[in-house]
Amino acid sequence: MKYVSEFRDAELARAVSAEIASVTDPERHYKVMEVCGGHTHTIYRHGIKDLLPDQIELVHGPGCPVCVLPMGRVDEGISIAERPEVIFTCFGDMMRVPGSKGNLLEVKAEGADIRMVYSPLDALRIARENPDREVVFYAIGFETTAPSTALTLQRAKKEGLENFSVFCNHVTIVPPVRALLDSPDLRLDGFVGPGHVSTVIGCRPYEFMSEDYGKPCVVAGFEPLDLLQSVLMLMRQIGAGRCEVENQYSRIVPWEGNLAALKSMAEVFELRPYFEWRGLGFIAQSALKLSPAYADFDAELRFSVPGVRVADPKACQCGEVLKGVLKPHECKVFGTACTPERPLGALMVSSEGACAAYYNFGRKSFEKVEIGSKV
Amino acid sequence: MTNKEQRVLDTLEQNRRRPPKFTASRIDMSHGAGGKATHKLIEGLLLPALENPALAPLSDAALIPFGDAHIALTTDSYVVRPLRFPGGSIGELAVNGTVNDLAVFGARPLALSAALIVEEGLETEILSREVEAMAAAAARAGVPIATGDTKVVERGKGDGLYVITTGVGVADPELNLSSASVCPGDKILCSGTLGDHGAAILIARGDLELEAEVLSDTRPLTPLVQALKRSAGSDLRFMRDPTRGGVGTVLNELARDSGYGVALWEEKLPIRDVVNGACEILGIDPLYVANEGKLLAVVAPGAADAALEALWSVEGGEDAQIIGEVREEPARMVIMHTGFGGTRMIDMLVGDPLPRIC
Numbered sequence: 241m242k243y244v245s246e247f248r249d250a251e252l253a254r255a256v257s258a259e260i261a262s263v264t265d266p267e268r269h270y271k272v273m274e275v276c277g278g279h280t281h282t283i284y285r286h287g288i289k290d291l292l293p294d295q296i297e298l299v300h301g302p303g304c305p306v307c308v309l310p311m312g313r314v315d316e317g318i319s320i321a322e323r324p325e326v327i328f329t330c331f332g333d334m335m336r337v338p339g340s341k342g343n344l345l346e347v348k349a350e351g352a353d354i355r356m357v358y359s360p361l362d363a364l365r366i367a368r369e370n371p372d373r374e375v376v377f378y379a380i381g382f383e384t385t386a387p388s389t390a391l392t393l394q395r396a397k398k399e400g401l402e403n404f405s406v407f408c409n410h411v412t413i414v415p416p417v418r419a420l421l422d423s424p425d426l427r428l429d430g431f432v433g434p435g436h437v438s439t440v441i442g443c444r445p446y447e448f449m450s451e452d453y454g455k456p457c458v459v460a461g462f463e464p465l466d467l468l469q470s471v472l473m474l475m476r477q478i479g480a481g482r483c484e485v486e487n488q489y490s491r492i493v494p495w496e497g498n499l500a501a502l503k504s505m506a507e508v509f510e511l512r513p514y515f516e517w518r519g520l521g522f523i524a525q526s527a528l529k530l531s532p533a534y535a536d537f538d539a540e541l542r543f544s545v546p547g548v549r550v551a552d553p554k555a556c557q558c559g560e561v562l563k564g565v566l567k568p569h570e571c572k573v574f575g576t577a578c579t580p581e582r583p584l585g586a587l588m589v590s591s592e593g594a595c596a597a598y599y600n601f602g603r604k605s606f607e608k609v610e611i612g613s614k615v
Numbered sequence: 616m617t618n619k620e621q622r623v624l625d626t627l628e629q630n631r632r633r634p635p636k637f638t639a640s641r642i643d644m645s646h647g648a649g650g651k652a653t654h655k656l657i658e659g660l661l662l663p664a665l666e667n668p669a670l671a672p673l674s675d676a677a678l679i680p681f682g683d684a685h686i687a688l689t690t691d692s693y694v695v696r697p698l699r700f701p702g703g704s705i706g707e708l709a710v711n712g713t714v715n716d717l718a719v720f721g722a723r724p725l726a727l728s729a730a731l732i733v734e735e736g737l738e739t740e741i742l743s744r745e746v747e748a749m750a751a752a753a754a755r756a757g758v759p760i761a762t763g764d765t766k767v768v769e770r771g772k773g774d775g776l777y778v779i780t781t782g783v784g785v786a787d788p789e790l791n792l793s794s795a796s797v798c799p800g801d802k803i804l805c806s807g808t809l810g811d812h813g814a815a816i817l818i819a820r821g822d823l824e825l826e827a828e829v830l831s832d833t834r835p836l837t838p839l840v841q842a843l844k845r846s847a848g849s850d851l852r853f854m855r856d857p858t859r860g861g862v863g864t865v866l867n868e869l870a871r872d873s874g875y876g877v878a879l880w881e882e883k884l885p886i887r888d889v890v891n892g893a894c895e896i897l898g899i900d901p902l903y904v905a906n907e908g909k910l911l912a913v914v915a916p917g918a919a920d921a922a923l924e925a926l927w928s929v930e931g932g933e934d935a936q937i938i939g940e941v942r943e944e945p946a947r948m949v950i951m952h953t954g955f956g957g958t959r960m961i962d963m964l965v966g967d968p969l970p971r972i973c
Contacts, residue, residue, distance in 0.1 A: 250882075250956045257956070287957020336645075349643040358897075464955045569620050575627035580965040581651050591898065601959040 247463030248286070256468045257291040263475045270296045271427060272474060273564055275417060276434035277304025277592025278462050284601035286464040292471065299564035300594035302416045302520065303434050305381045305409075306333045307562065307586040307593045310516040311552060313409055314339035316545040317378050320407060321352045323543065327370060328354045329363040330378035333590045338583055340550045360392035360406075367396070367404035376539045377406050384436040386410040386528060387501035390508040393534055407539040408529050410509065413437045414445050415526035416517060421453045425565050430474045432467065433459035435489045440505075442497025443487050450483045461489040508534050518552065518586055519559025558585035561594055568598040575599065628947070635659045649860030650903070650964030675855070676720040678786055685786035687722030689713055692779040698741065700819040702811075702830030706748030708907060709778035712858065714756045715836045719854040719910055721792045721844070722784035724837070726761035727753065729780050733765065734773035745776060756835040758782075790844065794872035796852040802919035803877065803939040804912045806839050806932045807832065807885060809862055810904035814890040817897070825896070827889045834908035838929050843912055846925035850918035855911050860964055863902035865911055866939075866949045867963045879939035879951040879961070903964045913941065 264270070274280060280300045283289065289298065302308055318339050321328035328344075335345045335356065348354040353373075357363050360377050367375035379389045389406060396404045413434060420426060433446055438459045449457045456477040460470035470488045477484060487493055508531060515527030530538040539545075552558060555573045560566040568574055568587070578584035580596050587593035591600070637659030645652040657673065669677045676689035693709040710727065717724045729749060733742060753760050811832040818825050836856060843851050857865045870877045886901050894901045908931060914922045919937055926932035939951075949961040 248955050250954055253956045284959060285953075286955040287953045287959045288955070290957040291955075345643045345645060346639075346641065349641040464953075464957075567620075569623040575623060576630060581655070600962050600965075 247465040249465065252465055253291060253468060256465065256472055260468070260472050260475055261293050263472070263479050264293045264295055266295065268295060270429045270475070270478070271299055272296060272430050272432060272471065273299040273301045273428050274432040275301040275303040275413070276437070277307065277590065278436065279432055279460065279467060280304070280594050280597050281592045282462055282464055282467055284597040288464055288467055291468060296471065299428065301564065302420065302517070302562045303382065303413065304590050304592040305411060306337055306590035307558070308411065308416070308517045308520070309337065309380060309409060309586060310518045311338070311340055311550040312516065312548055315341070315548070315550055317407055318344060318347050319546055320376055320539060320543050321347055321354050325374045326353065327366055327373050327375045328352065328378065329357045329366060329375060330354070331380065332356045334378055334380065336583065337586055337589050360389050364392050364396055364401070364404060367401050371403060373403060375404050378409070379406050380409045382411055382413050382437045383440040386505050386509065387440055390504040393508050393530070393537055394504060396537060397534065405537050405539040405542050406530065410528040411515065412526055412528065413441070415523045416520055417449065419520055419523050420563060421449065421455065423563055426563055428455060428564070429478055430455055431457040432470050432474065433457045435459060435461050435493060438489065438493045438497070440498050440501045443485050443493065443495050446485045450485055454483055456483045458486045458488050459493055461492065507531070516549065519562040553584050556585040558587045561587055568595040571595070648964065649864060654963070674720070675716040676722065678720065684788065687717050687720050687784040687786050689716040690779065690781040691716065692777060694774065694777050695816065696774050697819055698745065698775055700831055701815050701828070703833040704745060704748050705776060705778055706745035707752045708833050709780045710749050710752035710756065711833050711835050712907060713780040713782040714758060715856045717782045717784040718836045718840045719856050721787040721790035721840070721854070723787065724756065724758040724782055724784040726759055727780050727782045728762045729760050729778060730764040731766070732773055732777040733767050734775050735767055735770040737775050742776065752835070756837055787844070789849065790851060791849065792851065792853055794853055794869055797869065797873045797875065797913050797941055799875055799941050799943045800916050801852060801913045801941040802916055802937050803941070804914055804919065804922060804926065805862065805885065805936055805938045806910045806926050807934040808887050808890070809884060809906060809909065810886060810890045810894065810901040812907040813904035814893050818893065825893055827893060829887070829889055829893070832906055832908035834931050836908065836910050839910055839926060839932050842925040842929045842932065843922055847914050847918040847922045850915035851912060851922070852915065853913040857906050857909060857911055859905050861903040861905055862911060863900065863949070863961050864964055866961070869913070870947050870949050873941070874946060876942045876945045876947070877939060877949040878942050879949070881951050881954040883936050883938045885934045885936050902961060
C-alpha cells in the first residue's frame with residue numbers, strides 16, 4: 241500500500257532499532273511519553289516495544305479524546321439522546337463509553353435514535369433529510385477534529401439549518417501537557433509529540449516544553465517507523481544534551497500549522513474558562529465551546545443539560561494511568577472489574593486508550609514467545 | 616515482564632476461562648457482532664437453558680450419531696443489508712453459508728431447507744431474483760433445497776427479506792476433524808484473501824463514500840475441502856470458515872478449545888491492498904472482518920506444503936497461504952509476529968465493527 245507499507249518495513253526497523261540501542265546509555269533508565277492515543281495504538285499493534293532496549297520505558301499520555309472525557313459529559317450526551325425529538329449522532333468510539341447509568345449502545349437498545357457517523361458532515365446530511373427532527377452531533381476530539389466540526393457549523397449556518405446543533409466537547413492539547421509537566425509525581429525525559437493535532441496547530445505551541453520545562457519533544461507520525469525514528473531523534477537529543485522541538489512528521493506537519501483550519505476554528509469556537517478532564521481534574525482554558533456567533537447551534541443552550549459533575553468510580557485509576565504514574569496492569573481493577581466488554585474507565589473503551597491497547601494487544605508471556613520467528 | 620505483571624495476566628486468564636454470566640438487561644447490537652458479547656449471550660443464556668451433548672461443543676454444525684454414521688446439522692439466518700452487494704446477494708449467501716458450515720465439518724451436504732421472511736411491499740422482482748440466486752447457488756453446490764417456509768411481516772418490521780437456511784449432511788467417516796486432533800507444530804492454512812465480504816458490504820452500504828471495487832467472496836467451499844481431503848487425508852485436523860468475527864475469532868476459539876497457542880505471521884496474511892486500505896481508514900483490523908468463501912485449515916506439518924499446492928489448484932484457492940502454526944505456548948492465546956518485527960496478541964473481538972454483514 242503506497243505511503244503505508246514503506247513505513248512498515250521490517251529491515252529498516254531493525255536498522256533504526258540497532259541505532260537506538262547504540263545511543264542508549266545502558267546504565268540509565270529513560271521515560272518517554274507518547275502524548276497521543278494514536279501512537280499508543282501503533283506501539284501495541286506493531287509490537288514496537290520488542291524493538292526498543294529495556295532501558296526505554298514508554299509512558300502512555302492523555303491524548304485520547306474519548307478517554308479524557310469525564311463521566312458527567314457522557315451523561316449529558318445521553319440525556320440529550322434520550323429526548324424523543326432528537327436524532328443523536330456520534331463517532332463509533334463513543335457508543336460504549338460508560339456514563340454513570342449506562343452507555344449510548346444501551347440507550348439505543350432502549351429506543352433512543354442514535355446513529356453512528358464517520359464525519360460531522362454525515363450528521364448535517366441527516367439533519368437535511370429529517371427537517372422535523374432535532375439532529376445533534378456529539379463533537380469530541382482535539383484540534384485534529386475541531387476544524388471539521390467548525391466547517392460543518394459554518395456550512396449549517398450558511399444553509400440556515402435550524403434543526404442541527406452540536407454538543408461540543410472539543411479539547412486542546414497544550415493545557416493538559418502543561419498540567420502533566422507541573423505534576424510532581426511524574427518524571428519524564430522527553431515527549432513523542434502528537435502528529436495529527438500538529439497538522440492543525442503546527443510545532444510552535446510545543447516550544448514551552450523545551451524552553452520552560454527543559455524537555456525535548458519530537459512531533460511524530462503514526463506508522464511504526466515514524467515512531468521508532470522519533471524515539472531515535474529523542475535519544476539523540478538526550479544523549480547530546482540538547483533540548484528542542486523537532487518535527488519527524490514533516491511530510492504532513494507544517495511548522496506553522498494549517499492557517500485556514502485555525503481561522504475556521506477561531507470563528508466558530510472560543511475557549512471555555514475551564515473544563516474537567518477525566519483523571520486530571522479541572523484545567524483552565526483547555527476546551528472549546530461555540531462562540532456567540534454560533535450560539536444558535538449550541539446543543540448545551542438548546543437543550544437543558546443537567547450539568548452535574550459525576551465522580552469516577554472509586555476503584556477506577558484511569559487518572560493515574562493517564563498521567564503515566566501507573567501502568568495499565570498496575571490498576572486495581574485492570575482485567576477484573578474493568579475489561580473491554582465491561583469497561584469501568586474510559587481508557588478501557590477506546591482502541592486508543594492505554595488500557596484497551598494493553599489488554600487487546602500487549603498481554604502475552606514474553607519469555608515464552610520467540611520474537612520475530614519466521615516460517 | 617515483571618512478576619507482578621505476570622500475576623495480573625495469570626489472574627486475567629483464569630477469569631477468561633470461567634463460564635460467562637449474561638448480565639445485560641437488554642440485547643444491544645454488540646450481542647450480534649460475533650465477538651465477546653455474542654459468546655456471552657450464547658454461553659451465558661442460551662446454552663444453560665438448552666444444554667445437551669450435541670449442542671455442547673457449540674460448533675457451527677452439530678454431529679449427531681445415526682446408526683454407524685454421523686449426521687451433520689446446521690442452521691443460519693441471513694439479515695444482510697443491502698440485499699444485493701458487489702459479488703453476491705442475500706439468496707446466494709444464504710445457500711453458500713449453510714453449505715460451507717457443513718463442508719468445513721467434513722460433511723457431504725444432502726439437502727437444505729429455506730425459510731423466507733418477507734416484508735410487506737417488497738417488489739416481486741427482487742424476491743424472484745433472490746429465489747433464482749438461491750436456486751443457482753444450490754445447483755452449483757449440488758444440493759437440493761428440499762423444503763421451506765414463507766412468512767410475510769408488516770411494512771417496517773423487516774428489511775425487505777430475511778432468509779433462514781438449514782442444512783443436513785453426512786459426516787465423512789475417514790476424517791476426524793476436531794480441535795482435539797490439533798497438535799503443536801501443525802500448520803494453519805488460509806484458502807485466500809481475508810476480509811473481502813465484510814469490506815464489500817461496508818463499501819456497498821455507501822455510508823463511507825469510499826469508492827473502491829471490492830467483491831464479496833461468497834462461494835461454496837466444497838471443492839476446496841475436497842482438494843484438502845485428497846492431499847492431506849487424515850493429516851487434515853480441523854477446518855472452519857471464518858465468517859462473522861473473522862479469522863481472529865476462529866483462531867481464538869481454536870486456541871481456547873485445543874488448549875494450545877496459535878501464532879500468525881503478519882506478512883503471510885493474504886489481504887488485498889484495497890481491503891487493507893479501507894480497514895486502515897476505518898480503524899478496523901482485517902483479522903476481524905467477515906469472509907464468506909474462505910476456509911482455515913489446520914494440517915499436520917508434513918502434509919502442509921502438499922495441502923497448500925492442492926488449494927492453489929482449485930478455483931477460489933489461488934491466493935492460499937500458510938499463515939501460522941500451532942504451538943505449545945503461549946497456551947490458549949493467539950499471537951502475531953508483526954511485519955514490523957514485533958509481536959502482539961490477538962484477542963477475541965469486542966463490540967461491533969461492521970453492522971449486518973450476513
